[in-house]
Amino acid sequence: MSESQMAPRRPGGRGSDIGRPRDPDMDQAILRATIELLSEVGYVRVSVAEVARRAGVSKPAIYRRWSQKSQLVVEAMVTQMRPGNDNDSGSAADDLIALTDQLIDLLTLTPLGRVLPGLVAEMAADPVLAASYRNLIIKPNVRHWHAAIERGIASGELAGDTDVDFVINALVGPLYFNLLITGEPIAAGYARAAVHLVFARYKTASS
Amino acid sequence: MSESQMAPRRPGGRGSDIGRPRDPDMDQAILRATIELLSEVGYVRVSVAEVARRAGVSKPAIYRRWSQKSQLVVEAMVTQMRPGNDNDSGSAADDLIALTDQLIDLLTLTPLGRVLPGLVAEMAADPVLAASYRNLIIKPNVRHWHAAIERGIASGELAGDTDVDFVINALVGPLYFNLLITGEPIAAGYARAAVHLVFARYKTASS
DNA sequence: CTCTTACGTAATTATCAGTAACGTAACAGA
DNA sequence: TCTGTTACGTTACTGATAATTACGTAAGAG
Numbered sequence: 306m307s308e309s310q311m312a313p314r315r316p317g318g319r320g321s322d323i324g325r326p327r328d329p330d331m332d333q334a335i336l337r338a339t340i341e342l343l344s345e346v347g348y349v350r351v352s353v354a355e356v357a358r359r360a361g362v363s364k365p366a367i368y369r370r371w372s373q374k375s376q377l378v379v380e381a382m383v384t385q386m387r388p389g390n391d392n393d394s395g396s397a398a399d400d401l402i403a404l405t406d407q408l409i410d411l412l413t414l415t416p417l418g419r420v421l422p423g424l425v426a427e428m429a430a431d432p433v434l435a436a437s438y439r440n441l442i443i444k445p446n447v448r449h450w451h452a453a454i455e456r457g458i459a460s461g462e463l464a465g466d467t468d469v470d471f472v473i474n475a476l477v478g479p480l481y482f483n484l485l486i487t488g489e490p491i492a493a494g495y496a497r498a499a500v501h502l503v504f505a506r507y508k509t510a511s512s
Numbered sequence: 513m514s515e516s517q518m519a520p521r522r523p524g525g526r527g528s529d530i531g532r533p534r535d536p537d538m539d540q541a542i543l544r545a546t547i548e549l550l551s552e553v554g555y556v557r558v559s560v561a562e563v564a565r566r567a568g569v570s571k572p573a574i575y576r577r578w579s580q581k582s583q584l585v586v587e588a589m590v591t592q593m594r595p596g597n598d599n600d601s602g603s604a605a606d607d608l609i610a611l612t613d614q615l616i617d618l619l620t621l622t623p624l625g626r627v628l629p630g631l632v633a634e635m636a637a638d639p640v641l642a643a644s645y646r647n648l649i650i651k652p653n654v655r656h657w658h659a660a661i662e663r664g665i666a667s668g669e670l671a672g673d674t675d676v677d678f679v680i681n682a683l684v685g686p687l688y689f690n691l692l693i694t695g696e697p698i699a700a701g702y703a704r705a706a707v708h709l710v711f712a713r714y715k716t717a718s719s
Numbered sequence: 720c721t722c723t724t725a726c727g728t729a730a731t732t733a734t735c736a737g738t739a740a741c742g743t744a745a746c747a748g749a
Numbered sequence: 750t751c752t753g754t755t756a757c758g759t760t761a762c763t764g765a766t767a768a769t770t771a772c773g774t775a776a777g778a779g
Contacts, residue, residue: 324755422636429629478685531724
């Protein structure tokens with residue numbers, strides 16, 4: 306049986322337990338080359354052949370690890386995510402502003418901003434990829450937002466009937482809208498203004 | 513000189529003034545076939561060859577009118593836009609709710625929702641296309657939002673320092689975020705809740 | 720009529736994702 | 750040390766599809 310017929314590709318994980326092991330340096334080299342190319346030319350113009358060339362690796366070596374270009378890109382982006390800090394400053398408003406500013410940095414300073422448009426297109430056509438992206442990139446981030454808002458509710462800064470998901474959407478939605486649709490830069494002071502908007506609606510009388 | 517060297521393709525417009533005129537029925541047939549395919553399979557899987565087949569037209573006939581698949585798709589989407597009604601109900605809040613609900617319909621009921629992800633990717637790689645999309649689709653719509661908000665400010669429903677663009681982003685951003693990133697359906701009652709959020713921040717004391 | 724452009728057919732170029740075949744290299748376990 | 754299994758590189762290939770070109774014919778304008 307030829308190697309290319311092994312059913313599960315186990316992206317990012319090891320291959321089989323027996324036989325010659327995969328070279329871990331290769332994984333790193335591929336991911337690094339992917340990030341590099343991604344930030345230079347954006348998703349659409351990244352070709353697997355060019356990634357292979359820059360990583361000093363063969364194309365089959367890449368497809369042995371990731372079944373699709375899009376999966377490779379998602380994993381490469383995961384390596385760019387900083388471990389989100391659950392900074393509890395004691396003020397939910399300040400925490401939300403910090404989280405918003407962090408997201409702005411992520412979308413404008415890391416390659417993610419250049420990657421997202423192409424990835425969005427792939428996600429729409431590939432549910433498996435969409436699930437990967439949401440589980441690996443979105444969910445871990447949203448967790449912190451949830452926590453900050455829940456803390457605000459618990460402390461009385463935010464009303465008990467605060468709609469957590471609605472608030473998160475209200476804060477992050479405009480950022481993606483700017484990045485993906487209008488192409489305009491995010492206004493300075495956005496984080497503060499957006500959080501202010503939310504608190505005008507959901508703050509309690511006491512706070 | 514061969515026809516394919518004519519520098520400006522004049523998408524959607526007429527060709528030259530002399531010589532055999534273009535068949536206007538063809539324009540319609542092409543656009544109709546494009547919309548049809550678009551709603552069936554989404555942007556990525558639309559091929560120009562298949563559009564040509566369904567329209568009963570040759571491929572060069574399409575490229576004579578539109579220089580790229582993406583331009584064709586944008587023009588096809590334009591034909592789907594209803595002429596925005598500047599319904600002035602007397603209440604800016606009601607007008608904004610109506611506009612938001614209209615946008616939700618546009619994104620979920622027309623093919624635009626299936627087209628947008630692929631288009632976003634093209635826009636990121638093609639500034640000319642991005643400009644087309646923004647001028648033909650986004651701007652005409654935003655005009656109504658602007659007007660509604662300005663009316664609200666003039667009537668005293670909204671504070672004089674209301675940041676118009678910020679408000680528009682706050683209302684529409686989450687819709688695009690859901691459509692393009694999370695893939696989750698838009699919550700029932702979103703329009704009302706979002707407008708409520710804005711008014712909690714920007715309403716005047718008198719209103 | 721003549722000029723010019725539109726049109727269809729058919730072939731072509733170019734790019735790129737993803738596979739396949741095959742020989743060689745590396746590790747695990749007997 | 751031998752054997753089985755998998756990784757790796759090289760090379761070639763398939764398949765899809767955007768975009769172009771050549772050429773002969775059709776249809777208008779003046």
